Ligand SMILES: NC(=O)c1ccc[n+]([C@@H]2O[C@H](COP(=O)([O-])OP(=O)(O)OC[C@H]3O[C@@H](n4cnc5c(N)ncnc54)[C@H](O)[C@@H]3O)[C@@H](O)[C@H]2O)c1
Ligand SMILES: N[C@H](CO)Cc1c[nH]c[nH+]1
């Protein structure tokens with residue numbers, strides 16, 4: 001393996017500072033409620049709103065600004081997201097009356113969470129596609145109270161009109177113009193204007209992701225969905241311009257977003273670096289300089305595809321693109337990714353918007369233990385059991401022996417009350 005370009009690493013001090021900043025925001029919201037929300041909206045987003053909930057009139061006004069084409073696009077993307085969420089829901093089944101021993105009947109029911117908050121990022125760009133990605137599966141799951149929130153466009157006090165339409169179209173019951181770590185704290189603990197929810201889902205920058213991590217327990221969360229990441233495995237048949245575009249697409253999301261290329265040939269790695277350089281130059285000329293490539297771009301030449309698989313599994317990226325002549329030779333060996341994009345035709349950005357899989361995905365190696373948001377994110381699998389008198393009498397001695405073995409006399413007695 002040869003490292004051609006190395007990404008900067010976040011230090012323990014960076015992480016400590018982030019934890020402290022966010023903990024302070026959460027404490028302030030818990031102590032001062034809406035006053036703290038207003039203070040942070042003014043400081044970070046340049047606005048103060050008296051009413052945090054968005055009114056029906058504001059939503060109608062957003063519809064009046066959206067073009068026919070934009071509305072059609074939202075509907076088409078939503079159709080694919082909903083169809084896939086329904087197919088996934090249908091693949092889940094309940095278990096009823098499973099009998100591991102005579103007279104014992106076990107089962108599980110699939111129950112939606114009662115309420116959720118869907119966080120739609122809005123700091124740098126109005127990510128209205130995220131509204132579709134979160135609210136649509138929550139609806140399919142059957143969540144009764146779906147709240148959506150997003151920071152208002154800087155200095156305006158209004159959520160971007162496309163985000164508002166997407167939230168409404170997807171089926172949000174309540175919408176609030178609040179963002180950042182303070183919004184997560186508000187929906188976790190409640191304020192004067194905000195009734196808390198049971199679960200908060202959605203992506204966000206490092207402050208939002210850290211706030212979800214710190215509020216977990218008070219509320220459920222999907223997982224850590226922070227600044228975007230893409231890892232691309234490519235061989236000589238891949239087009240360097242396409243690879244550069246795919247890496248830079250994710251790097252435009254955030255100063256902390258990451259793009260990682262694993263190339264099987266050094267000449268390919270060099271051509272991609274050149275192509276990235278050209279593209280960055282032209283973006284700079286066009287006055288667009290939000291790319292994180294310089295800090296967080298990484299390029300490595302691997303000695304074999306087996307090594308590429310090992311590195312990808314260890315890195316556990318949010319998005320994994322396999323741009324190989326024969327991608328199927330490694331697909332079965334890839335284990336840690338939020339979403340996989342197979343072959344050069346399958347651009348990661350298609351999944352960002354419209355193919356139908358969800359774009360809210362685990363980052364910072366969380367794909368080692370979870371996939372992305374899906375209809376199941378909003379569903380609880382809750383077990384139940386019932387027993388006949390005979391089965392109860394039969395299992396009681398086993399349970400009381402085990403309970404006494406643990407030193408739990410009360411448990412043993414509760415079991416023995418069923419002896420007959
Ligand atoms: N992992 C995923 O599934 C996924 C999907 C989509 C987007 N994303 C990520 O979402 C993020 C969107 O970030 P964004 O910033 O545009 O929007 P955002 O809504 O996540 O964050 C904006 C908020 O951050 C807060 N903030 C800004 N500076 C702050 C500071 N110095 N201290 C405390 N709080 C501060 C403000 O309250 C602001 O409202 C990007 O990182 C993008 O990569 C991830
Ligand atoms: N790439 C993001 C997930 O990391 C999702 C997104 C929204 N809009 C554009 N892209």
Ligand SMILES: [Zn+2]
Nearest residue numbers: 228249250352
């Ligand atoms: Zn994206």
